[in-house]
Amino acid sequence: MTIKQFTYAKIGVAVFVAIVVSQAVVLDNFVLACLGVALGFGLMFFLRRQVSGVLADERDYEIAGRAARLSFNIFTGLVGAIIMLLMFLRDVDPFNETIAVVLTYALCGQMLIYSLVFSYLNRLAVTGRRTGYIVAAIIIGFLLLTVSLRISSPEDSWLCENGAWVRHGQPAEPQPTTACQK
Amino acid sequence: MHNEIKERRVRLGLTQEELADLVGVRRETIVYLEQGKYNPSLKLAHDIAVALKISIDKLFQFE
Numbered sequence: 266m267t268i269k270q271f272t273y274a275k276i277g278v279a280v281f282v283a284i285v286v287s288q289a290v291v292l293d294n295f296v297l298a299c300l301g302v303a304l305g306f307g308l309m310f311f312l313r314r315q316v317s318g319v320l321a322d323e324r325d326y327e328i329a330g331r332a333a334r335l336s337f338n339i340f341t342g343l344v345g346a347i348i349m350l351l352m353f354l355r356d357v358d359p360f361n362e363t364i365a366v367v368l369t370y371a372l373c374g375q376m377l378i379y380s381l382v383f384s385y386l387n388r389l390a391v392t393g394r395r396t397g398y399i400v401a402a403i404i405i406g407f408l409l410l411t412v413s414l415r416i417s418s419p420e421d422s423w424l425c426e427n428g429a430w431v432r433h434g435q436p437a438e439p440q441p442t443t444a445c446q447k
Numbered sequence: 448m449h450n451e452i453k454e455r456r457v458r459l460g461l462t463q464e465e466l467a468d469l470v471g472v473r474r475e476t477i478v479y480l481e482q483g484k485y486n487p488s489l490k491l492a493h494d495i496a497v498a499l500k501i502s503i504d505k506l507f508q509f510e
Contacts, residue, residue: 317491322472323488 278308291313337379344372363435368414377408449508453481455499470494 266274285301313320321329351365385401388394425445426431432440456466458479470491479485487495496503497506 319467319471320472322476323491324472324476324485 266317268316268320269317270320272311274312278305281305343373344368359432360435374408376411378405448483448486449510450480450483452495453508455501459499465469469498491503
């Protein structure tokens with residue numbers, strides 16, 4: 266397969282995934298969406314292996330590295346500013362604080378992953394050993410577990426303060442009907 | 448950095464595509480190299496020098 270043919274095939278796969286995912290959204294079928302995306306990834310992997318020419322070289326990797334670094338800096342700065350703005354406006358709408366907290370977790374997670382990947386690649390360049398993959402996978406798995414536990418934890422609830430029920434975070438249940446006596 | 452890639456390639460009767468295939472890069476990279484808009488890695492510089500049957504110091508000159 267030539268690079269030009271691969272480009273057309275790539276567009277075809279993108280269209281296919283878009284159709285499947287949009288239909289999955291219409292049908293409210295999460296499994297279909299996952300299958301569509303997985304199939305898209307599989308197809309792309311297969312097609313890449315069929316290409317005879319060079320798809321990317323050192324110049325592309327260098328530009329990609331610079332683009333990733335710049336994107337990381339832009340995203341970090343932008344999200345940091347949004348977090349501060351949302352925290353500043355938390356009295357306007359309590360939901361702002363929740364969004365700010367979620368964004369803070371995401372930002373911290375991103376910076377942590379960046380640090381881990383950087384130190385791993387740095388180590389790999391020196392030692393040439395790939396054993397760090399396991400350590401990195403364990404750490405990232407632990408992080409994902411922590412975040413998912415935090416998200417699914419029932420911390421968001423109604424608190425009784427000065428004789429009135431005060432919403433803490435975003436509780437799923439409605440305000441308690443029982444008397445608040447504190 | 449000045450280089451003699453284009454002159455050498457033409458002298459050997461190679462197209463940009465053929466040189467790109469020989470050294471394992473995309474044709475665009477050869478274009479940028481010839482225009483002096485990209486500084487190659489030492490490995491790529493070596494591969495190009497080998498493909499063009501010339502030494503690196505003759506192929507690339509620092510100004």
